[in-house]
Amino acid sequence: MDVGLSRLVPAELARLVPESRAFYAARVQRRGPASLAELREARAQHVPAPLPAGVIVEHVMDPSGRTVPLRICTPTSTTVRGVYLDIPGGGFYLGPTAGGDVRNAALAESLAAAVVSVDYRLAPENPWPAAPDDCETAALWLIEHADVRFGCTHLAIGGSSSGATLAMTTLLRLRDKGLADAVVGAALQFGTYDLSGQTPAGRRIADEYFLEAYVGHLADRTIPDVSPVFGDLHDLPPTLFMVGASDVLLEDNLVMTARLSAAGGDVDLRVYPASPHGFTGHPTSMARTALGDRDAWLADRFTVR
Numbered sequence: 001m002d003v004g005l006s007r008l009v010p011a012e013l014a015r016l017v018p019e020s021r022a023f024y025a026a027r028v029q030r031r032g033p034a035s036l037a038e039l040r041e042a043r044a045q046h047v048p049a050p051l052p053a054g055v056i057v058e059h060v061m062d063p064s065g066r067t068v069p070l071r072i073c074t075p076t077s078t079t080v081r082g083v084y085l086d087i088p089g090g091g092f093y094l095g096p097t098a099g100g101d102v103r104n105a106a107l108a109e110s111l112a113a114a115v116v117s118v119d120y121r122l123a124p125e126n127p128w129p130a131a132p133d134d135c136e137t138a139a140l141w142l143i144e145h146a147d148v149r150f151g152c153t154h155l156a157i158g159g160s161s162s163g164a165t166l167a168m169t170t171l172l173r174l175r176d177k178g179l180a181d182a183v184v185g186a187a188l189q190f191g192t193y194d195l196s197g198q199t200p201a202g203r204r205i206a207d208e209y210f211l212e213a214y215v216g217h218l219a220d221r222t223i224p225d226v227s228p229v230f231g232d233l234h235d236l237p238p239t240l241f242m243v244g245a246s247d248v249l250l251e252d253n254l255v256m257t258a259r260l261s262a263a264g265g266d267v268d269l270r271v272y273p274a275s276p277h278g279f280t281g282h283p284t285s286m287a288r289t290a291l292g293d294r295d296a297w298l299a300d301r302f303t304v305r
Helices: 011-026 036-045 098-111 130-150 162-176 209-215 250-262 285-302
Strands: 055-061 067-073 082-087 113-118 155-160 183-189 239-244 267-272
Touching: 011 285, 036 209, 055 098, 055 130, 067 098, 067 130, 082 098, 082 130, 082 162, 082 285, 098 113, 098 285, 113 130, 130 155, 130 162, 155 162, 155 285, 162 183, 183 285, 239 250, 239 285, 250 267, 267 285
Parallel strands: 082 113, 082 155, 155 183, 183 239, 239 267
Antiparallel strands: 055 067, 067 113
16 A cells, blocks of 8 residues: 555656756755844844735724734736635744735735735734734634625635644634634645644654744643644634645644544645745745645635535
């Protein structure tokens, strides 16, 4: 019986491997900030750019009266057929960039969808549960207002890296409120689903600084709102998992996929060869193919109902 990783990788991707390997061999290896000092330096180097044309910022209110900024892109020349809540990555401690606005504006056009990105609060200044609280606020606002605001109720959720983690915790919160049916699908790119270091997959990143920044104050990091892999995963919407075969989080994504499938979920797992963490943000044919796969999957979700 063949249960190897090759069974999960479409054969047609093999032709893209040489280009990817050459790109990463020439690329300087990068890592996220490993201390508070490095985090402050990284933030200081980020100069916010003006909003691209067609992107607006709207502030929505949570139950406490605090406002959460949403960055909204809508297609310019077509009827909206779906709404996509984008939860940016960045290790829970780095904010969105102008590049994200540009990508979301292009995604709005290609999908004929309203793309709404949430500027959630960042660690360590605002550790858990600030970020999932803000993401939940954004999702609840869209469930209530998307029909009037965009003329469409087909809501999908997605994110990459820590954004995928927050997308999953948002789904769990919505499910617990009886609102899982309001979401037609979730597109999750290389998320981390065990922040406790209790599983073999989680132990691979247990020493990363972003964990100390985000959940260093918690004695128990196995609660599902922090580490979704430990949660009850029943009754969640269809989910697409995308991860690179060279990603340190590959095993974490495989485990999360297996647990969600065992809970009866509709799961689609895509593994991309010769691809490390964050690969969909890189200028390779593999990345473009993966993003095309995501867009096609979302387009199918928007036409289900």
